[in-house]
Amino acid sequence: MSAAALSLPEQSGVPIGIRNVSKEFGEHSGKPFQALKPLNVSIDAGAFVSVVGASGCGKSTLMLIAAGLLKPSSGEVVVDGRPVVKPITDVGIAFQDHLLLEFRTAFENVMLHADIRGLPRQPLEKRARDLFAQLKLEHAMNKYPSQLSGGMRQRVSLIRTLVHDPAVILMDEPFGALDALTRLQVRADLEELWLRRRPTVLFITHSVEEAVGLSDRILVMSPSPGEVIDDIQVSLPRPRPLVLGDAPEFTRYVDRIHRHFARLGVLHGVEPGAAKEPA
Numbered sequence: 001m002s003a004a005a006l007s008l009p010e011q012s013g014v015p016i017g018i019r020n021v022s023k024e025f026g027e028h029s030g031k032p033f034q035a036l037k038p039l040n041v042s043i044d045a046g047a048f049v050s051v052v053g054a055s056g057c058g059k060s061t062l063m064l065i066a067a068g069l070l071k072p073s074s075g076e077v078v079v080d081g082r083p084v085v086k087p088i089t090d091v092g093i094a095f096q097d098h099l100l101l102e103f104r105t106a107f108e109n110v111m112l113h114a115d116i117r118g119l120p121r122q123p124l125e126k127r128a129r130d131l132f133a134q135l136k137l138e139h140a141m142n143k144y145p146s147q148l149s150g151g152m153r154q155r156v157s158l159i160r161t162l163v164h165d166p167a168v169i170l171m172d173e174p175f176g177a178l179d180a181l182t183r184l185q186v187r188a189d190l191e192e193l194w195l196r197r198r199p200t201v202l203f204i205t206h207s208v209e210e211a212v213g214l215s216d217r218i219l220v221m222s223p224s225p226g227e228v229i230d231d232i233q234v235s236l237p238r239p240r241p242l243v244l245g246d247a248p249e250f251t252r253y254v255d256r257i258h259r260h261f262a263r264l265g266v267l268h269g270v271e272p273g274a275a276k277e278p279a
């Protein structure tokens, strides 16, 4: 079903501004800990932006601040021109854990939005069916999470994240628990769904290849305390192939990020030549 058939605007995404955002935990205790140095990033409406960096560099902290679930120590996040001062509502959030309710079918898990937010069921049901069909998951609609594979559960969770057509999607390592093959499939599904409505996506991943496969832009963060040390525009055509392999236009980006990690000591055992400043 097209966006026009549902009377939706062609693109759902809105701009996000991260303005001088920093975070210190325990700032009122004797032992404050700086998790994020001041960050300044302007994200265009409809962009797919990934954040990569070592464990503990502050990626999840940044996402929680963007969602309005954590207060920054300085600065502000602005979504569609409005400062985020409480949890934002026009958002789809996905975590590593699929968080489906065991006592609801896959379809009813997706419809949770309608129930919790008091939205009219009918248009959402239509969109949910459409998304299940698009991911070739119709057979799973009436099954319970325990009857589905891990990959299917994560894809149902993806549908739930997108069903209310949010302007912003925040994803924290959503495919981390999946095997490599399923992860590729779900990545392709995400790109396909994102291309239809172009919400603005902030996507955290440990996989550099996944970031390059999905993103318009990749923010590379330093080890803790996190700051953005590289901001890479990825100009590869879409939809991107499932297996990006060793095509030079792809490995160029992957190498650039790995070289940062090698230089910063995040990757060990790399040959000294690889640890040079990226070109």
Ligand SMILES: Nc1ncnc2c1ncn2[C@@H]1O[C@H](COP(=O)(O)OP(=O)(O)OP(=O)(O)O)[C@@H](O)[C@H]1O
Pocket (backbone or CB within 6 Å): 025, 026, 033, 035, 053, 054, 055, 056, 057, 058, 059, 060, 061, 062, 224
């Ligand atoms: N509530 C908190 N109180 C104190 N320190 C915290 C709190 N939450 C996070 N931290 C610390 O802030 C730093 C950044 O944590 P965060 O979870 O944002 O990292 P991350 O980059 O998402 O890590 P990972 O990739 O392992 O998920 C870590 O050192 C963490 O221990």
